Amino acid sequence: xxxxxxxxxxxxxxxxxxxxxMVKMLAEAFRELPPEEVPLAVNLxxxxxxxxxxxxxxxxxxxxxxxxxxxxLGRDEAEVVQAVKEKGDxxxxxxxxxxxxxxxxxxxxxxxxxRAVAEDAGPGSQARxxxxxxxxxxxxSPEEAAVILRIVTGxxxxxxxxxxxxxxxxxxxxxxxxxxPLLERAYNLTSDLAYxxxxxxxxxxxxxxxxxxxxxxxxxxxxxRLPGPAQIMEKLGPHYAEHKYDGERVQVHFDxxxxxxxxxxxxxxxxxxxxxxxxxxxxxxRPFIIEAEAVVVDPLTGxxxxxxxxxxxxxxxxxPELLEKYPIKGFVFEILYADGExxxxxxxxxxxxxxxxxxxxxxxxxxxxxxxxxxVQDLTDFFDAAIEAGCEGLVCKKADGDYxxxxxxxxxxxxxxxxxxxxxxxLDLVIVGAWLGRGRRAGxxxxxxxxxxxxxxxxxxxxxxxxxxxxDEDLNEVLPRRLDPYRREERHPRVWSLxxxxxxxxPVQVIEVEAQEITLSPNHTCAFGxxxxxxxxxxxxxxxxxxxxxxSPEEATTSSEVVEMYRxxxxx
Numbered sequence: 071x072x073x074x075x076x077x078x079x080x081x082x083x084x085x086x087x088x089x090x091x092m093v094k095m096l097a098e099a100f101r102e103l104p105p106e107e108v109p110l111a112v113n114l115x116x117x118x119x120x121x122x123x124x125x126x127x128x129x130x131x132x133x134x135x136x137x138x139x140x141x142x143l144g145r146d147e148a149e150v151v152q153a154v155k156e157k158g159d160x161x162x163x164x165x166x167x168x169x170x171x172x173x174x175x176x177x178x179x180x181x182x183x184x185r186a187v188a189e190d191a192g193p194g195s196q197a198r199x200x201x202x203x204x205x206x207x208x209x210x211s212p213e214e215a216a217v218i219l220r221i222v223t224g225x226x227x228x229x230x231x232x233x234x235x236x237x238x239x240x241x242x243x244x245x246x247x248x249x250x251p252l253l254e255r256a257y258n259l260t261s262d263l264a265y266x267x268x269x270x271x272x273x274x275x276x277x278x279x280x281x282x283x284x285x286x287x288x289x290x291x292x293x294x295r296l297p298g299p300a301q302i303m304e305k306l307g308p309h310y311a312e313h314k315y316d317g318e319r320v321q322v323h324f325d326x327x328x329x330x331x332x333x334x335x336x337x338x339x340x341x342x343x344x345x346x347x348x349x350x351x352x353x354x355x356r357p358f359i360i361e362a363e364a365v366v367v368d369p370l371t372g373x374x375x376x377x378x379x380x381x382x383x384x385x386x387x388x389x390p391e392l393l394e395k396y397p398i399k400g401f402v403f404e405i406l407y408a409d410g411e412x413x414x415x416x417x418x419x420x421x422x423x424x425x426x427x428x429x430x431x432x433x434x435x436x437x438x439x440x441x442x443x444x445x446v447q448d449l450t451d452f453f454d455a456a457i458e459a460g461c462e463g464l465v466c467k468k469a470d471g472d473y474x475x476x477x478x479x480x481x482x483x484x485x486x487x488x489x490x491x492x493x494x495x496x497l498d499l500v501i502v503g504a505w506l507g508r509g510r511r512a513g514x515x516x517x518x519x520x521x522x523x524x525x526x527x528x529x530x531x532x533x534x535x536x537x538x539x540x541x542d543e544d545l546n547e548v549l550p551r552r553l554d555p556y557r558r559e560e561r562h563p564r565v566w567s568l569x570x571x572x573x574x575x576x577p578v579q580v581i582e583v584e585a586q587e588i589t590l591s592p593n594h595t596c597a598f599g600x601x602x603x604x605x606x607x608x609x610x611x612x613x614x615x616x617x618x619x620x621x622s623p624e625e626a627t628t629s630s631e632v633v634e635m636y637r638x639x640x641x642x
Contacts, residue, residue, distance in 0.1 A: 096238035109264035117226035141204035161216035173211030229563020258476030289476030317365030353430035361404035403438035503571030539614030
């Protein structure tokens with residue numbers, strides 16, 4: 071396929087207002103592609119050349135991309151760098167300034183060139199990346215160049231989520247959008263959309279044969295929420311409950327020689343946990359996949375520290391001083407693979423028994439504390455004990471529940487302590503827009519427009535404006551640094567909003583928000599029309615709690631969860 075045709079498809083998709091139209095456009099484009107180019111196109115749709123967990127980044131800042139564009143234009147680098155900065159969108163600037171040309175690039179060539187850019191490392195790599203990009207841009211049409219430059223700078227802005235791509239692949243190669251669950255299962259086990267695309271080309275049998283592999287992250291199972299012990303007992307009956315720790319959830323893979331540590335966002339964060347891996351290496355010699363909560367403990371008292379302490383380890387090079395100041399203990403709570411056996415289809419009771427046989431004690435490792443629950447009183451007592459121990463609350467688990475990779479359901483239910491006068495749980499919301507500040511907040515953001523995620527529609531629905539809870543540092547430094555790279559002139563296609571903020575953002579940043587209650591609103595689109603016709607749901611007295619860099623936008627609180635919270639908010 072010509073790259074021009076690929077770019078035209080992206081433009082058509084971005085203009086489409088209905089998700090079904092997007093699916094059909096993508097399916098048609100996939101069918102036009104030679105089979106070997108389908109995985110390449112799927113990667114480029116995501117703005118990358120390899121799955122997230124491989125950690126293959128382009129390593130090209132906007133300034134370097136602007137220099138490459140200057141070379142292609144034959145202009146002064148400093149002049150172009152400044153012009154791009156003022157424009158705020160390198161793609162738009164390229165479209166306006168590059169001469170009209172037919173562009174003879176094909177998709178495979180662009181993919182290979184971009185992969186070479188990403189793989190180039192070591193002394194002189196920035197100059198080589200710049201020259202390679204300049205040559206590619208010089209051959210491209212203005213529209214093609216805009217897409218290339220947006221891809222390498224991480225600014226490709228499409229209204230296409232993973233769910234939409236999977237649905238389009240199902241329609242293109244299985245002939246039925248309704249067969250998306252087959253692809254979804256494969257994706258949840260491999261975390262690689264391009265690989266799933268290759269399997270879809272082979273047919274249903276290839277998709278059904280997919281099994282998890284050590285080294286490839288499994289998309290993590292998520293818990294639903296209920297307001298209190300009575301509702302949890304009604305939903306689950308007798309069940310197991312485990313302490314819910316306030317750390318970073320990690321998935322650790324070991325193939326007998328090499329370790330991998332993945333975050334819930336599927337990022338390879340192996341380098342952040344050398345002490346955890348040292349403990350596992352000392353106690354385990356055979357391949358495994360486990361999940362644990364990595365919690366910073368006080369080096370003097372051994373008490374657990376809050377989640378924010380884990381963020382201090384999120385640096386490129388961990389120093390011995392940082393490791394000593396923020397020591398980690400891993401609370402292991404799940405085992406997915408051991409002794410050559412895949413365990414995710416086994417009931418929780420069996421997985422836990424296997425985990426307890428597998429586990430070997432170490433000063434940096436503990437099994438999560440669990441308890442069998444038969445009554446509301448049992449649950450209340452165990453919950454109080456968890457809070458007393460410094461935990462966030464509990465995760466309640468059905469004894470016969472399997473591990474549903476990538477899914478959120480009532481086989482796991484989280485239960486956290488509420489605060490008087492507030493909802494029983496916080497919400498994780500995606501920032502999609504902002505209003506500029508006035509008075510003391512002039513020159514920064516005054517309030518943020520935050521949204522829930524609707525997985526069925528694959529879109530973000532507004533729930534609230536958040537303006538309180540931010541420090542002066544947040545307003546003047548942190549928020550601009552986090553949000554400005556994702557500013558856009560128009561609403562993102564995956565955002566449904568009835569409000570018009572001063573600034574729109576790509577739906578990337580996730581924040582945790584607390585509130586007093588959930589109310590009906592004609593102005594917000596969360597669960598619009600589901601509770602009352604012509605009304606969505608909104609938060610009353612929302613307040614920022616913290617940034618949730620460990621969560622992807624699609625892991626935000628769902629619109630259906632908010633509906634349940636609305637109905638149950640005063641229960642428990």
